[in-house]
Amino acid sequence: MAETGNFAKAARQLGVTRSVISHRIQQLEQFIQAPLFHRSSRHVRLSEVGETYYQDCVEMLAGFERLTENMRNLRAKPQGRLRIQVTSAFAIDYLGYLLAEFMQLYPGIELEVVVQDRIVDLIQEGFDVALQFFPALVDTLVERQLFRVRRIFCASPGYLRNHAAPCHPGDLLRHTIGLYDGYPSRYQFVFRRGDERLEINLPGQVRSSSVHLLRDFALGGAGIVCLPSLVAGKELLAGRLVPVLGDYVVGTFAFRAVYPTTQRGSLKVRKLIEFLAERLAQMPHWEGDDSFAPLGEALSAGGVEPAWRPA
Incomplete structure (x- = not known):
């Protein structure tokens, strides 16, 4: 209405009847308790209050459009x-x-x-x-x-030369064991081989919140550790660590x-x-x-030639 100066034109632009436009303006004038238009038989023009109200609404809509555009940009370009x-x-x-x-x-x-x-x-x-x-x-x-994260019990070749490699999960109790204390199951392990299932709680002479410390502990020849394969993989491929109890499956984590x-x-x-x-x-x-073959291929491509492959 403010732009057309005519009820009929405004109704046509909005796709409604003239009576709807007239009724909505009356409701708005009642709400703000002031006339928005001066009406005559020939002309409709904004009152002083209507002019101020119109300019504030124009600025508000422009601000809303800028905000909408900014939000669209944020959605398109995360920042x-x-x-x-x-x-x-x-x-x-x-x-x-x-x-x-x-x-x-x-x-x-x-x-x-x-x-x-x-x-x-x-x-x-x-x-x-x-x-x-x-x-x-x-x-x-x-x-x-x-x-998925697979855990592997492993030790250095030097440690296994001086200590008989475990053949059964229960044999781990006779070894120096290093365990990560951040696994959801803590120190409780389930070993599976075919139909065999064995649940065992390992005391762990060394417990740490760092799997990399445990890896280095094993590389130093001090004992057997349980590591996620993404931490032990390079050392296993290079032969600096050797898996033990390889015929048993230890529970994985996501x-x-x-x-x-x-x-x-x-x-x-x-x-x-x-x-x-x-x-x-x-x-x-x-x-x-x-097998660690997929990891080995990636390491070889980067210049590291794996010296060991699991049987």
Whole structure:
């Protein structure tokens, strides 16, 4: 009406009847308790109040359009800080390379990566996403599994030259054992071989929150350790570590991205998880049933010639 100066023209533009336009204006005038138009038999023009009201509405609509456009740009180009918590088992040797590629794809995102293995309240501590072994334990968190993690008992060749290799899981009780204390099942292990199933609680003379410390402990020839294959893989392929109890299967865990439900609509969180899921599906299958060959091929391509293959 303010632009057309005519009830009939305004009705045609909006696709409604003239009476609807007239009724809506009357309702608005009653609401603000002031006339918006001066009416005569020939003309309809804005009153002083109507002019002020019209200009404020125009500015408000323009601001809303700018806000909408900004939101569309944000949806198209994720940006802002992305705070990630990640377990050291995946952070070391792997995540940095992936994040380098991710940043090239999305330069508007700023990354803050905290490497730690403890379980934290993601919402309270302000994390957007966690990359971890542990499942989402509360309803305020959701998760997406990225890959399976296989655990391997292994030791250095030097240790096994001086100590008889275990043939049965119970034999581990006679060895010096190093265990990671961050697994969901802690020190309880289930060994399977065919129809045989054995559940055993290992005391672990060395317990650590760092799987890399345990790897180095084993490389020093001090005992047998249980490591995820993504940490032990290079050493196994090079022959610096040797698997024991290879005919037994130890329970696996899912490595997952966990994030608060409030982040479901976050474009930067979604882009990160989709990126990791795609890249990890293409990465070597550390968790193969009986071989490290896929990982070996990738390492060989990078100049590392594996000296050992599992039987």
